[in-house]
Amino acid sequence: MSTVLAAYGLVKKYGSTTALAGVDLEIGEHDSLAIMGPSGSGKSTLLHTLAGIVRPDDGRVLLHGDRIDDLGENRLSALRRRRFGFVFQFGQLLPELPAEENVALPLMLEGVPRGRAVERARRWFAPLGLDGLEKRRPGQLSGGQAQRVAIARALATEPDVVFADEPTGALDQRTGEEVVRLLTSVTRAQGAALVVVTHDADVAAHCGRILQVRDGRISSHSQYTVG
Numbered sequence: 253m254s255t256v257l258a259a260y261g262l263v264k265k266y267g268s269t270t271a272l273a274g275v276d277l278e279i280g281e282h283d284s285l286a287i288m289g290p291s292g293s294g295k296s297t298l299l300h301t302l303a304g305i306v307r308p309d310d311g312r313v314l315l316h317g318d319r320i321d322d323l324g325e326n327r328l329s330a331l332r333r334r335r336f337g338f339v340f341q342f343g344q345l346l347p348e349l350p351a352e353e354n355v356a357l358p359l360m361l362e363g364v365p366r367g368r369a370v371e372r373a374r375r376w377f378a379p380l381g382l383d384g385l386e387k388r389r390p391g392q393l394s395g396g397q398a399q400r401v402a403i404a405r406a407l408a409t410e411p412d413v414v415f416a417d418e419p420t421g422a423l424d425q426r427t428g429e430e431v432v433r434l435l436t437s438v439t440r441a442q443g444a445a446l447v448v449v450t451h452d453a454d455v456a457a458h459c460g461r462i463l464q465v466r467d468g469r470i471s472s473h474s475q476y477t478v479g
């Protein structure tokens with residue numbers, strides 16, 4: 253399996269707090285990785301550093317072998333838009349836009365004309381069980397539906413890596429289970445790697461690997477076989 257995203261010797265400090273104390277990690281194509289650990293252990297900092305949102309104080313992040321941690325802000329934000337997709341806990345959809353335009357937005361930001369972007373966006377609705385909801389605004393969607401629209405939006409540009417930070421944190425258990433099942437299966441089918449921060453062991457169990465983070469370090473690393 254070829255490595256999509258790699259990090260070596262990642263260190264990040266906030267004042268006297270060491271959020272990352274030397275993390276090494278490799279993520280392969282079709283890999284899905286859950287990052288778990290106690291609150292304050294460095295999970296979000298790790299996700300944000302891998303995704304080029306936070307710059308490490310030391311160490312390197314490589315996408316397909318090319319360093320990205322030292323890119324200028326403009327190149328880094330273009331890379332995030334094109335090569336990465338993001339799913340957050342909630343509140344990421346624009347309330348005034350129909351679902352299909354929310355999904356089309358990253359494509360339009362890349363210069364795809366509106367009509368073609370919406371047409372491409374609509375292709376994600378059936379695989380995510382959202383058929384018929386294309387014209388609904390986020391306020392007219394359930395929490396689980398809105399999260400599936402957010403997943404469609406994260407996948408719209410056919411990214412190399414999808415990053416999800418507590419993607420089921422605002423959902424009840426059953427809805428969260430359905431959302432994570434779709435997140436992992438549709439991301440894998442698209443050919444993207446997946447990195448999920450979660451405190452929920454049921455969510456992590458859908459991922460191929462689980463990393464435990466403690467005090468800014470990887471404390472254990474388990475390999476699962478996803479059936």
Ligand code: ADP
Pocket residue numbers: 266269270271289290291292293294295296297298
């Ligand atoms: P987790 O996601 O596991 O809860 P974080 O990565 O958010 O952990 O935080 C790791 C440590 O870094 C914590 O001690 C947190 O308080 C600190 N930290 C994170 N972000 C910042 C920031 N922007 N400014 C100051 N301290 C921060």
